Amino acid sequence: MNLSTLLEERAADGHPVRIGLIGAGKFGSMVLAQARHIAGLHVVGIADLDVEKARASLARVQWDEEQFSAGTLDAAVSSGETCVTDDTADLFACSEIEVVIEATGHPIAGVRHALAAIDAGKHVVMVNVEADVMCGPALAERARKAGVVYSMAYGDQPAAICELVDWVHSCGFELVAAGKGMNFCPGYRYSTPDTVWDYFDFTEEQVNSGDFNPKMYNSFTDGTKAAIEMAAVANATGMDCPSDGLAFPPAGLQDLAEVFKPVSEGGRLEKSGIVDIAASREPDGRMVLNNIQYGMFVTFRAPNEYTRQCFNQYGLLTDKSGWYGSMWRPFHLIGLETSVSVLSAALRREPTGISKRYRADAVATAKGDFAAGDMLDGEGGFKVWAKAIPAAQAVDLGALPIGLAHHVKLKRAITRDQIVTLDDVEVIDDLDIHALRTEQNQLLES
Structure with missing residues (x-):
């Protein structure tokens, strides 16, 4: 809880936290929108295959052109400005960059970028969950051996879920389930890039703005992103995926503790310790009351009768028995929060979620x-x-x-x-x- 204080101390010493960003798409743009408002955080370089698109992203998030006019990374370090390049190797070669944010969304490129950053002795904030779920445990082990931090990106749901799981363990409750909300019906499974906008309320102007990739949004719609993120959470927390894949049971806030407990206790889980999704729609398409479409949650069990009574006394939402409770965070702000991961890696050498195992x-x-x-x-x-x-x-x-x-x-x-x-x-x-x-x-x- 003292990241801003630690950053103030670094800034006062004239030693800002210097970062490199790979990928200036939607997530990268959100990172950049906040970065220039955080004193002591310096985006030294941005690498993107399309330099002009990266510059357009900077302009869209209200950066002045002179702020990203540095011709080289060395010039950027000296001036406090930012250099835009099409070569990721430039970021890895810059000794002043401490943390690299990988935000390309391309799983193979993401893995290779992470390996190169680790080999260069830099901390990695892996926005690219696609890369993390594919090779995250191996990358985390490489980072451990190299003495650097490999971290999930705060602001994205997996890191927020890991934070809630840590809270459960730190409080001494029994962890039962963890997951997130999602707009999902069984029929969404077979959505394609040609049909995806039928599932959203975006205007044509928004879709054509350059921030909206149909394949990316389709990965949310058909459940792919959910599978990627929940598998990553399992690898980070030691939890399990259901044996036949995510079940997507519909559930609102009032139902989380009732639904996300084992079948043996009247719930929907095959066992305790499962990751899954709280769907925000019923199978027939109706919206779930008090759904948590943008949120994350955990369910947990009281270890004794006294704790169970406290659940009731302090208004925790529980199942009918009172033994199972739920806690949630209603929103996540994606790249607007990712600086938390950057600062945690640079100042505390701690990840905000890490794939420690292959589960x-x-x-x-x-x-x-x-x-x-x-x-x-x-x-x-x-x-x-x-x-x-x-x-x-x-x-x-x-x-x-x-x-x-x-x-x-x-x-x-x-x-x-x-x-x-x-x-x-x-x-x-x-x-x-x-x-x-x-x-x-x-x-x-x-």
Whole structure:
């Protein structure tokens, strides 16, 4: 709770926290919108393949052009300005940069960027949950050995869920479930980039503004993003994914403790210690009362009768028995909050969530029947959605992680809702990622 104080002390010593940002899309823009208002935080460099698009993002979040006019990173360090480059290697080579934020959303690039940053002795804030769920445990182990911090991004839901889980353990309650809210119905599963805007209330002007990527938004709609994020939370907390994937039970605030407890206790979970989603819509499409579409939650059990009585005395929302309670955070502000992770890494050398173990995976699952020779198009596309399953199950199946399901050719036909395996596709490129995944298998926890 003292990050701002620590930052003030650094700034007073003339030693700002210097960062590099990779990716100036929606998330990166939100980071930049706040960064220039945080005294003592200096964005030295921004790397994006499209430099002009990055400059347009800076202008859109009200940066003055002279603020990002530095010609080199060294000049940016000296002047306090920012350098925009198309080469991520520039950021890794700059000795003054302490923390790199990876916000590309591209899983393979994200893994490679994280490895390069770790090798350069820099802390990594991994906005790119797609990369984290694919190789996060291995990256975290590499960072540990290198003596740097590898962290989830605060402001994104996985880090906020990890914070709630930590609160449960720190208070001595029994952790039962953790998850987030989401606008989801079973029929959304087969949404495509062509149909995705039907599920949102955005205006045509908003959609055409340059901030709205149909594949990204489709990954939220079809449940892929949920699978990615919940598998990442499982890897960070030691919790489990349901054996047949996320169930998305509809639940409002008043129902969390009743729904997210084991079936043996009258709830919907196969066991205690599960991650899942509180859907904000009923299966027929009606909105759930008091839904937590933008929030995160935990459910937990009182360890004794006295604590159970306290739950009641202090107004905690509980199940009918009073033994199970829930706590939640109603909103998350995405990149507007990510500076918390940056400062935690630089000033306290602590992550805001880290994939410490390999317990879960998000695997490619067919949206329809497709023939040999068809090309898969990855997260948020027309061909596959991601299913969150236990890591041991993914390894036994030889399942294809969703992060490696883009632009790969099928060797044999697949059917709707079938988990795609590595044997089903032609594995040609990305052998370094497959090698890292093999390394990660050594971190498998049953």
